[in-house]
Amino acid sequence: MVSNPDMKTALLIVCLLVLxxxxxxxxxxxxxxxxxxxxxxxxxxxxxKSKGIYAYRLDSKTGALTSVGLVAxxxxxxxxxxxxxxxxxxxxxxxxxxAGGGVSAYAIDAKSGSLSLLNQQPSGGSGPCHxxxxxDGRYLFVANYNGGSISAFPLENDGRLGASSxxxxxxGSSVNPGRQKGPHAHGVYPDLTNRYLVVADxxxxxxxxxxxxxxxxxxxxxxxxxxxxxxxxxxxxxAFSADGRHGFVINELNSTLTGFTFDQATxxxxxxxxxxxxxxxxxxxxxxAEVAVHPSLPVLYGSNRGHDSIxxxxxxxxxxxxxxxxVQSTQGKTPRNFAIDPSGQYLFAANQQSDSIVVxxxxxxxxxxxxxxxxxxxxxxxxxxxxxxxxxx
Numbered sequence: 001m002v003s004n005p006d007m008k009t010a011l012l013i014v015c016l017l018v019l020x021x022x023x024x025x026x027x028x029x030x031x032x033x034x035x036x037x038x039x040x041x042x043x044x045x046x047x048x049k050s051k052g053i054y055a056y057r058l059d060s061k062t063g064a065l066t067s068v069g070l071v072a073x074x075x076x077x078x079x080x081x082x083x084x085x086x087x088x089x090x091x092x093x094x095x096x097x098x099a100g101g102g103v104s105a106y107a108i109d110a111k112s113g114s115l116s117l118l119n120q121q122p123s124g125g126s127g128p129c130h131x132x133x134x135x136d137g138r139y140l141f142v143a144n145y146n147g148g149s150i151s152a153f154p155l156e157n158d159g160r161l162g163a164s165s166x167x168x169x170x171x172g173s174s175v176n177p178g179r180q181k182g183p184h185a186h187g188v189y190p191d192l193t194n195r196y197l198v199v200a201d202x203x204x205x206x207x208x209x210x211x212x213x214x215x216x217x218x219x220x221x222x223x224x225x226x227x228x229x230x231x232x233x234x235x236x237x238x239a240f241s242a243d244g245r246h247g248f249v250i251n252e253l254n255s256t257l258t259g260f261t262f263d264q265a266t267x268x269x270x271x272x273x274x275x276x277x278x279x280x281x282x283x284x285x286x287x288x289a290e291v292a293v294h295p296s297l298p299v300l301y302g303s304n305r306g307h308d309s310i311x312x313x314x315x316x317x318x319x320x321x322x323x324x325x326x327v328q329s330t331q332g333k334t335p336r337n338f339a340i341d342p343s344g345q346y347l348f349a350a351n352q353q354s355d356s357i358v359v360x361x362x363x364x365x366x367x368x369x370x371x372x373x374x375x376x377x378x379x380x381x382x383x384x385x386x387x388x389x390x391x392x393x
Contacts, residue, residue: 038341039113039387040065040348041089042357042378043080049355049379053077053091053106055113056376058386060343063361063372068113072106081131081140082108082387088159089115089387092128096146101128103142103153105161110390121161124151125169130187130237135194139165139217143199148183150199152217165217174205175231176253186252187237192244196222196267200235200249207235207249207260209267227269229258239291239300246320250277250291250302257291257302257311259320272320277302277311279327289336295344299325299367303335303349310338310349312367328369332356339384346372350381357381 038058044050052075055068078094086108093102101123106115125147132141140153140161152166170183184203190212191198197219199208207229209222229235234253240262241247247260247269259272277288286306293300298315300322309329313322330338332351340347340362347360347369359374 037389039068039082039086039108039110039389040341041071041080041082041385041387042350042376042381043077043091043383043385044378045076045078045094045352045380045382046074047380050381053080053089053115054378055115057113058341058346060341060345063346063359063374065359065374065376067376071113072115072117074104077104077383079128079130079383080385081133082385083133083155083159084137084388086110086388086390088118088155089385090131090133090140090161092123092131092142093120094127094129094145096126100124100126100147101144103128103131103140103161105155105159107159108387108390118158119160121153121164124164124167125149130185132188132190134190134212134214135192136214138214141188141190141197143185143188145184145186145202148185148201148203150185150188150197150219152212152219154217166219168210168219170201170204170208172204174203176234179203179234179253180205180232186235189238189240189247191262191264191267192240193264195264198238198247198269200238202234202236202252205229205231205233205235207238207247207269209269211267222267224268227260227271229271230254230256230274233258236288237291239293241293241315241317241320242295243317246272246315248291248293248300248322250288252287252289255286255288255304257288257313257322259322261320273322275313275322275324277304278307282307290338292338292340294340294362294367295342297344297362297364297367301338301340301347303330303338305334305336308333308335308351310335310347310369312369314367325366326368328360331358331371331375336382337384339386341386342388348384350378350384352380352382355379355381357384
């Protein structure tokens, strides 16, 4: 038994130190400590508050975020996609004019999160707004909104962008005189078989389907070449279900979401259901933006700009039918984009006009959203993407 008061005090201090060291969670880590975790990259519209691409490091176990800061100065890096190897990041530089826009390739420093520019290529049209990698990580697809066109680029072994292997110019219009006088390719989506590319064109009210030759990098129209949505709907972004047998397009102009079956053998889309993205009592202005399927739960999410919310639907995996669960405020203005981390635990809502990214915890059973209290201050955020740590790093 310890009877000396000084020794009792000393033992008490030691016990408290042990308790603090091993029990109290660590909520922040140094950005350069080399710890493994997800790098979170944010694309922006550059202005007085933003200079390009910003990064954070996410601890998926605790949800702790550490700011890395500005990692690349660039003009309007409005959409980003990370290579599955975790070694490279690609950016659409959403610029207009006769010269059109561009796409940029960066090497990722896994330890610091910093980016090094590898090279750039012209996107083939004005206003490149969306990027996607094919399922093998060998090609980059680009949608040019203002130009109404799409392009494909082979990726070199060192991550650089090769010369364009495919370019397709869309032609036509639809019923909205202010937004649909011409084609506006808004999103590019390879299917799970890597044999087809689905393109949402807001100006045409169509989901165009192309056959993708993964050896040559070419794109040819499927038969039939497209599926239509309601005139004036304005298809914006698209998401495949986990098994690839259903697809969902969020329609920007009439605030709806349309579900389809997708035949993986033929590439044919057939409409199933169209639902509103808004509560029944909403009468204000609104346009939609992003849509995503949870990586492991039968839940789908879509964002509203105006109502400033994310609609949550239950997804029937067998039928593809949607049932509304909730409409969650994004606690900011104009959620142009949101992204779910690969573990399916967190949703990052990028509120463009309030210069903020609000982080939500996703219930692992219901898919419902709960604000974590974490708000990241970023000027005009318009895209969030995640880059895993490269193998062996």
